[in-house]
Amino acid sequence: MKSTAFVDAGVHYQPHYFNVPLNYDHPEGESLEVFAREVCQNDSASKSKPWLIYFQGGPGFPSPRPNGTSGWLKRALKDYRVLLLDQRGTGNSSVISHQTLQGMTAKQQAEYLSHFRADSIVRDAEFIRDALGINTWSTLGQSFGGFCTLTYLSMFPQSLEASFITGGVPSIERHPDDVYQATFKRTQEKNAEFFTQFPTAQSLCKKIADHLLIHDEYLPNGQKLTVEQFQQLGINFGVSDTFLPMYYLLENAFVTQQDKPQLRYEFLNEILMQQNFQTNPIYAILHESIYCQGFSSQWSAHRVRQQLDKFDYAPNKPFLFTGEMVFPWMFEQYVNLKPLQQAAEMLAEKRDWSNLYCAKTLKQNTVPVACAVYADDMFVEMDISRETLANIPNSKAWITNEYEHNGLRADGEHILDRLICIAQQIKANQIQHS
Structure with missing residues (x-):
């Protein structure tokens, strides 16, 4: 049984289901179901707010299931309608598990799983943006969600208003x-x-x-x-x-x-x-x-x-x-x-993995990119993050040792507020110098 809409503590939750191609290079082939949950304040004003799509860390984990409005979601709902995306293979999106893969041969499993990386996740997001009739939206990417964000900025920068990244700025070319x-x-x-x-x-x-x-x-x-x-x-x-x-x-x-x-x-x-x-x-x-x-x-x-x-x-x-x-x-x-x-x-x-990033496109970036980079991050190396951002114009890192990799979960309201302010500053500078 599919999820239905509900209201809790003054917040409206609306489920969305989309049928997307398994392989976007062959859209006529097998399809997947991708689930995303729209979250907004339960008032008429929220319908006119811009959109923010959230990319979860991982890879391989679903979007959060909020229980009340706190943390980063509380801050986000002040300015945005939020879309919590269950990345393909997770949550309610054609889930991948030992159970769902058991009927395939090893070769079939490998071929199937090769379509569950950031490039496919971003194409799903673009499919959803178009299906919902959204002109542009902003992104929030935690950890691996930040990897997805740089892929998005490489593939479809024209679809993005601003991007916020927490603990997830990867190298775009290192082994x-x-x-x-x-x-x-x-x-x-x-x-x-x-x-x-x-x-x-x-x-x-x-x-x-x-x-x-x-x-x-x-x-x-x-x-x-x-x-x-x-x-x-x-x-x-x-x-x-x-x-x-x-x-x-x-x-x-x-x-x-x-x-x-x-x-x-x-x-x-x-x-x-x-x-x-x-x-x-x-x-x-x-x-x-x-x-x-x-x-x-x-x-x-x-x-x-x-x-x-x-x-x-x-x-x-x-x-x-x-x-x-x-x-x-x-x-x-x-x-x-x-x-x-x-x-x-x-x-x-496997050697023939497709490119996830385009250095040329990123060097011409105009989308405000505000990043929380954690100095003591055990999972995403600060120096590598700084190396990447040095080649992405209109990006700015807030480097801090106040948080570990889970900063967004530990103090999300403050962190997202800081990143929104940084993105606004970047935008103001763009206007001033245009």
Whole structure:
């Protein structure tokens, strides 16, 4: 059953469904259903407000399901009608999961999934803009949503009034190896901060890792837990206020049963709940392809990690968490990724990825682009973001160390307000010099 319109706390929510081509180069072929939710204040004045489309981070996650008006949405609704887009393959948009892909061969899976990158997402947005009769609109992109924004600015700049990016300005030409060299360094720094704040955490982590090396422990879904999976909890270090919850989790990891230590069910269940790759496989299978343009990733993060043996745990070495990286062994260990292993290998070797960005178009940009760039971002390197913005006129970065990668979620009302002011300044300068 499809969603229907409703009003909550003075806000009107209107669902929209669109049938779009799977492959825009062959629009006569297979189609997908894409869902987006319009959100506006429940008054007549909102109908005349300009539009703002939101691109979620990921890749592979749906748009937020707001519960009340707070954060960035509260600020946005003052000036805009907001469209929360479930990017293709997520939420209510022809969802991708181990269930929906199970009837395909590996080759079919790889071909199908190759159409779920930023270029296709942006074409969906253009399809929707035209279907709704919108002349131009503004964009808000968080993390991977910022990647989508630069693709939009490359492909359809004439459709954009202004663009706001938070923690998501990518390189438009670097190989993912460069990206992972930088993010592994940031991950090491976050490890150092965590273990400095909680010195006993190192011994707790080593106790868990050593236990996993000699004892079989299974998550509630029957998946064997490994040291490598345990290390992936470090992805949390990229967002704010996670050091203390991590320490609490570690200090309560064990229970004694018949004089033998074993990992507590609560601990195992929490690890499973944090394995987003299980429920959102796009995040794993297409994560490295978001950097690829005419070349293959060939498991970039894995190759970079092989040069950093300090991340390979052994009982005589310090324990380190990893971060936002995808590795080939995940498709051997994760229950819901195992059926996608062959397709993942094909996509890792795929060389003919289309271009996501156009440097020439971006160098001629006239759309105000206001960006929050986080100095200590563990996922998107500040120096790379600055490098990109230096070649995009009418863009401006607000560089801050007040926030982690999740700044929009932590203090969205303030951040979006700041970015709107920056975009207005850019526009005023354009008018002054025209």
